[in-house]
Structures are given as structure tokens and as C-alpha cells.
Amino acid sequence: MTFDELSLDPRILSAVSAAGYTNPTPIQEQGIPAVLGGRDVTGIAQTGTGKTAAFVLPMIHKLGQGRAKARMPRSLILEPTRELAAQVAEQFEKYGANYKLNMALLIGGVSFGDQDKKLTAGVDVLIATPGRLMDHFERGKLLMTGVQMLVIDEADRMLDMGFIPDIERICTMLPKTRQTMLFSATMPPEITRLAKQFQKDPVRIEVSRPATAATTITQYFTHCPSNEDTIKRAVLRSIVKARLTDQAIVFCNRKREVDVVAKSLASHGFDAAPIHGDLPQSVRMATLDRFRNKDLKILVASDVAARGLDIPEVSQVFNYAPPPNSDDYVHRIGRTGRAGRTGESFTIVSPGDSRLWDAVLKRIGKDVEEYRPEGMDEAVSEARGRGPAPRRDRFDRGDRGRGGRRGNREPRPVEEATPTAEAPTASEAEEAPTEADAATETPTSDEPRKESGRRRSRGRDRKRGQSSAPKAGSETEQASEAAEPARSRRRDSDEPEGREPKFKGMGDHVPAFLLRSIERKQDA
Ligand code: AMP
Numbered sequence: 078m079t080f081d082e083l084s085l086d087p088r089i090l091s092a093v094s095a096a097g098y099t100n101p102t103p104i105q106e107q108g109i110p111a112v113l114g115g116r117d118v119t120g121i122a123q124t125g126t127g128k129t130a131a132f133v134l135p136m137i138h139k140l141g142q143g144r145a146k147a148r149m150p151r152s153l154i155l156e157p158t159r160e161l162a163a164q165v166a167e168q169f170e171k172y173g174a175n176y177k178l179n180m181a182l183l184i185g186g187v188s189f190g191d192q193d194k195k196l197t198a199g200v201d202v203l204i205a206t207p208g209r210l211m212d213h214f215e216r217g218k219l220l221m222t223g224v225q226m227l228v229i230d231e232a233d234r235m236l237d238m239g240f241i242p243d244i245e246r247i248c249t250m251l252p253k254t255r256q257t258m259l260f261s262a263t264m265p266p267e268i269t270r271l272a273k274q275f276q277k278d279p280v281r282i283e284v285s286r287p288a289t290a291a292t293t294i295t296q297y298f299t300h301c302p303s304n305e306d307t308i309k310r311a312v313l314r315s316i317v318k319a320r321l322t323d324q325a326i327v328f329c330n331r332k333r334e335v336d337v338v339a340k341s342l343a344s345h346g347f348d349a350a351p352i353h354g355d356l357p358q359s360v361r362m363a364t365l366d367r368f369r370n371k372d373l374k375i376l377v378a379s380d381v382a383a384r385g386l387d388i389p390e391v392s393q394v395f396n397y398a399p400p401p402n403s404d405d406y407v408h409r410i411g412r413t414g415r416a417g418r419t420g421e422s423f424t425i426v427s428p429g430d431s432r433l434w435d436a437v438l439k440r441i442g443k444d445v446e447e448y449r450p451e452g453m454d455e456a457v458s459e460a461r462g463r464g465p466a467p468r469r470d471r472f473d474r475g476d477r478g479r480g481g482r483r484g485n486r487e488p489r490p491v492e493e494a495t496p497t498a499e500a501p502t503a504s505e506a507e508e509a510p511t512e513a514d515a516a517t518e519t520p521t522s523d524e525p526r527k528e529s530g531r532r533r534s535r536g537r538d539r540k541r542g543q544s545s546a547p548k549a550g551s552e553t554e555q556a557s558e559a560a561e562p563a564r565s566r567r568r569d570s571d572e573p574e575g576r577e578p579k580f581k582g583m584g585d586h587v588p589a590f591l592l593r594s595i596e597r598k599q600d601a
Contacts, residue, residue, distance in 0.1 A: 078100065078101060078106055079099055079100055079101075080093050080094070080098065080099065080100070080101055083101060083105075083106075083109045083110065083113075083134075084110070084113060085109065085113075085134055085135070085138050086137075086138050086141060088141070088175035088176060089134055089137055089138055089172060089173075089175070091175065092171065092172045092173070092174050092175055093130075093134070093172060095174075096171060096172070098130075101127070102126055102127035102130075102131075102284075103126070103284045103285075104120055104122045104126050104127055104128050104131045104282060104284045105127050105130055105131045105134070107280075107282045108120055108128070108131035108132065108135075108282055109131060109134055109135050111280040111282070112131075112132060112135035112136070112139075112256070112258060113135045113138060113139070115256055116256070116278075116279070116280045117256060117257045117258065117259075117276040117277050117278065117279035117280070118132075118258045118259070118279055118280050118282060119259050119261075119272050119276065119279040119280070119281045119282070120132075120258065120259070120260040120261075120282050120283075120284075121260075121261060121262070121263070121264055121281070121282070121283040121284070122260060122262065122282070122283070122284045123262035123408065123411075124262075124384070124386070125411055125412075126284050128230075128260050128284075129164070129165055129168050129230075130168060130172065132154075132228050132230075132258050132260070133165065133168045133169055133172055133173075134172055136152055136202070136226055136228075137169070137172055137173045137176060137178065139225075139226065140152060140176075140178055140201045140202065140226075141176055141178075144199070145179055145199035145200055145201045145223075146199050146223060147196075147197055147198065147199045148196050148197060148199070148218065148219060148220050149199070149220045149222065149223030150181070150196070150200045150201070150202070150203035150219070150221075150223060150224055151200070151201050151202070151223055151224065151225055151226070152201065152202050152203065152224060152225060152226040152227070152228075153203045153205065153210075153221075153224045153226070153227050153228070153247075153251070154202065154203070154204045154205070154227075154228040154230060155205060155206070155207055155210070155227070155228065155229050155230065155235070155244060155247070156204065156205070156206055156230050156231065157206065157207075157230075157231050157234040157235045157237075157238050157240060158206065158234075159184040159185060159186060159206060159358055159362075160361065160362065160365060160386055161230065161231060161386070162182055162183075162184050162204045162205065162206055163182065163184070163362070164386070165204050165230070166180060166182050166204050169202055169204070178201040178202060179195070179198060179199060179200045179201050179202070180200060180201065180202040180203075180204065181195040181196055181200040181202075181203050181204070182204050182205070183203065183204070183205035183206070183209045183210050183213055184205065184206050184209055185206065185208070185209050185358065186358040186359065189212075189213070189216070192213065193213075193218050196213070196218055196219060197218075203224075207235070207240045207243035207244055207247065208240075208243065210243075210247060211243055211246070211247070214247075214250070221247070221250040221251050221252075222251075222252055223252075224251045224252065224255055225252070225254075225255050225256065226255060226256045226257075226258070227248070227251060227255055227256070227257045227258070228257075228258045228259075228260070229244060229257070229258070229259045229260070229271075230260050231260065231261065231262070231384075232259055232260065232261035232268045232271065232272075233261045233262055233263045233264075233265060233268055234262075234384060236265060236267050236268060237381070241267060241271060244271065245271070245274075245275075248274075248275045257275055257276045257277075257279075259271070259272050259275075259276060259279070262408075263404075293414035293419045293420060294410050294411075294413055294414035294419075294420045294421070294422055295419070295420070295421045295422075295446075296410060296421075296422045296424075296441075296445045296446070297421065297422065297423045297424070297445060297446050297447065297448035298423070298424045298425075298426050298434065298445050298446075298447055298448065299312060299316055299423060299424070299425050299426065299447070299448050299449065299450065299453070300426055300447060300449075301425050301426065301427040301428075302428075302457060303427060303428070303457075303461075304427045304428055304429040305460075306334075306337070307460045307461075308457055308460050308461065309397065309398070309425055309427060310337075310338060310341045310460070311453075311456040311457050311459065311460035312425055312450075312453055312456070312457065313327070313338065313342075313395060313397060313425060314341075314342065314345055314347070314456060315450040315451075315452050315453040315456045316395060316423050316425070316448070316450045316453075317342070317347060317375070317395060318450070318452070319450040319451055319452070320393055320421060320423065320450070321374065321375070321392070321393055322392045322393065323374075323391075323392035323393075324368065324371065324373075324374055324375070324376075324391055324392055325374065325375050325376075325391060325392060325393040325394065325395055326375075326376045326377075326378055326383065326388070326391055326393075326394050326395070326409075326412055327339075327342070327349070327375060327376070327377045327378070327395045327396075327397060328378060328379070328380065328383070328394065328395070328396050328397060328400065328409045329377065329378070329379060329397045329398070330379070330380075330397070330398055330400060330401060331379065332353040332354065332355055332379055332382075334379075334397065335351045335352070335353045335377050335378060335379050335382075336351050336353070338351075338377050338397055339351035339377035342375060342377065347374070347375055348373055348374040348375060349373075349374070349375035349376075349377055350364045350367070350368075350373055350375075350376065350377065351364075351377045351378070352364050352365065352376055352377070352378045352379075352382045352383070353378065353379045353381075353382045354379075354381060354382055361382075364376070365386065365388075368388060369388065376388070380400060380402075380405045380408070380409070383409075383412075384408065388412065391412045391413045391420065392413060392420060392421070393413060393420065393421050393422065393423065394409055394410050394412050394413045394420070394421075394422040394423070395422075395423050395424075395425075396409060396422065396423065396424040396425060397425055398424075398425060398426075398427065398430050398433070399424055399426060399430050399433040399434045399436075399437050400433070400437075401433060403433075403436040403437045403439070403440035403441075404440070406424075406437045406440065406441070407440065407441070409422070410422040423448060424437070424445070
């Protein structure tokens, strides 16, 4: 089928052809006639399927007839994030280039004044995030009674972000006679309920996942010998160095990991920048723009930040670890090998990731080839030299008199055991992150989250130390050694109150050699 067969206005067809598209994608083939025919549509499709054009093209066609009145938008598109809203606006501009449609983008980070001016002039298309739309409505600047078409895009993500109550309120403010299009990658019960409540006899269109349909992606995994983040980062660098051809996304499971990995890559000379929900909007947009304009080679992202973003032409996807949700693996690798292009994906699998990786293999239903980048072993040994081990050496050097195993067991100063942003411990790598964790992390400043992260990892270390005897030299041993100072300090502070400090002014920080000398005196 070609676009010409879809009964779209010639002005739209020429814009589509100027964009380089001749054949509609399956969601466009089925969705465009349904929307043109005035039907409600439930589209089960994710980004990469061409779903945006599936509603944008027929909307332009319909809005071409008629004119907008002040403060009364004629159509409304709800998007979960500002980036997605901005991307849909771009598509309206591209495909509506031969029309004189007025568009307003109501998203955070843009002044109310400018947005008000646009609304007052009258808009054909209003693209908004639910929160900002409600703000405008409550300020009395907006009348919803003229909305003839409503799009609820990325509905499952709206659910993740807690927007469903806002959407329900917005729906009740719109005329009942409107046409409603709802798009969602998945249909959890809450979204099915929403569709039932606000749609009339919708045409249901389900399209296959682009990643499973694509055969142009070659997938690899790289076994990482350790759960230590310093080692994982060394492995990542080796893979990126060996395989990056054009532009890539590095996926991490948590926001903090995104920052650390991006910083680490950049400090090793790679052109990399992070994108996650805690970064200011202006920074996120600027980073995305740089990536789209090919001014940036590597985007380091979380699943939540990347979902739905229209980022064409990624040559490689690197997974710092398998995602907690195996569906996300399919979404991640679907960023490469799009539209007939070839792509590669590389997943780092550490010992602690085997359960997640098994779930991925089960999900994709096929084996993935192992890849060992050249120079990886050397990079790992070098990283081991910089990792936690030298800290023990350093401590031993300063404590030579005692020697032997006992020396290693002495508590280190607490600061040394505390994971820092630059060198998180093995125990942090083993925290089992979930998609929900990432989605619900509130966009606050980094510090409080780091604090709570530290507490969580210590808690887990304690449990692990009590319940299992670690094997000598194993990763688990390293992790419980990191927890040791915290336990030792707790024992110190459990000592009976009122006991005289042995050395005034030193508190608990009494060097071992002084302690031994006073103990010898007391024994004598
Ligand atoms: P979407 O699923 O809407 O996020 O679109 C994903 C990508 O597919 C975007 O970069 C579009 O520009 C592109 N696209 C949309 N329609 C077509 C088409 N008919 N043929 C090829 N690419 C398309």
C-alpha cells in the first residue's frame, strides 16, 4: 500500500513525500482511515511503529476544514513528558507545513505568558502534558468545550507517572461528542478501564513490536567477571571502544547509574552525556538536540527517560546490565536496526545478573552470541588495580606492625567503606532495581537519594553477612568486607555508657597500636 491510497489531502501527501516516506506502516495503514472516518481508535503500539503520524496525518486533514476560536482549542493531544509533547509538535509542523494551523505547546519550563498569548489567538492543535494543562485550565485561560478530537498518547506511561486521575478529569471537561484516540504500548487493566470509560466502540489496532519484527539487529552479550561497578565500567569501555561505529545509547537500570556511567565514559574521552528525569528540562532538551543533530555520539539513558523518545539512526545499543523487566530489553534493542538499517546490541551480564539475563533469553526465545572485546582482560585487571583491593593494601601499609589476616579485619574508617558516586560498591551493583523504582524516583536533588541508597545497601550487606558464609575470594566476600566497618562501629557504640574514654579527645578513633600498648599495661 502507498500513502496515496489513504484519501489524505494532497497537501499532506506532499509533506509526507518530502519527509521521504512512501509506504504507510501497519498502524498508519489501519489507523489513518479509522481516524478519517471519525471512529475512536485504541492503538496498541509502541514508539518506532510510526504511531505518531497515524494520528497526526488524519488530524491535520480534518483540522484543515474550519477555524479556531479564542481560548477554545479544536483538538487536544496529551503526552506524558515534555520531550514527547515537543516531538509531536515537530511532527505537526513537518506534516502540516502546507497548512496554516495554529499550535500551542503547554509544557512545563515555558512561561505561562507566552502560552496564554497563543491560546488567546485561538489554536487548532493543543499539545500538552496533563499537569500543565490543568494549571492553565484552573487559571481560567482555557475552554475545553471546542475540543473535537482527543489523543491520549503513551497511556501506559501516563499510568506509570500517576497522570490517570488528571486525564479522567480532563476527559469529563470535554464534549461527549468528541473523537478519542488512545495509544499505549501495553494494555494494563487500568488503561483498559480508561478506554472503556471514555471511548465509544473504538477500532482496536494492535501492531507487533518493532524489535521482534526486525531481523536486522545482531545481539551479543559480554560476560563480566564481577559485579563491581568499576569492573563493569571497564568492560563497557572495552565494548564501546571496539564496536561503536556511529551513535549509540547506553542503557542503565537506575538514574544514579546513568550519571556515573556517563561521567566515567566522558572522563575516558568518549563523547557521552546522560539523560534522566532528575536533570533540568533545559539540559535534557539540549542533550537530546545534540544527539539528534549528531553532535553527541553516546547517550546514556534510563528506560524511563528514553521510552517514547524519537531518536533515529542508532548504530549500537549497549546495556550496562540486562533490564529488570525483559520487555524493556526488546524496547532497548529496538532503538537500533530500525527501518531496514542494521544494528547491534551488546549486553553486559555480570554474575549477579544471571536471573535477569535468563528472563531476557526466555522473552526473546533465542540464544545470544557471546562477545569478548579485545583488550577487555587488560582493562579489567587495570580496573581491579584501581578498585576496592588497593584500599586494603593502603590500610595494611599504614598498619604494618600487626600484619597477617587480622590486619585485614580491622575496621577501616567509615568514609572508605561508604560508596561514592565515582566508585559504588559491589553491594550497590547487586541491589535489584525495578522499573517501578526508576519510575517513582522523585525528581529531587541528588544528595538525599544517594543517602538513602547508601543506607539501603548497608542494610542488605548486613543481612547477607548474617545469613550466608561467603566463599573465600568470591564477590560476596568483597561485598561483606565492605560492610564490615559499619558492623564494627556499631559494636563500638554498643559499649556500656559512662565508660571512660581510654584516650581523651580521640573518641572511638583510637589507633590499634595505642590500644594494644594500654591493654598490655593493664594485663601486667
Ligand atoms: P513513532 O512510532 O511515531 O515514534 O515513529 C518512529 C519513527 O518512524 C519516526 O522517526 C518517524 O519519522 C518514522 N516514520 C513514521 N512514519 C513512517 C513511514 N511511513 N515510513 C518510515 N518511517 C516512518
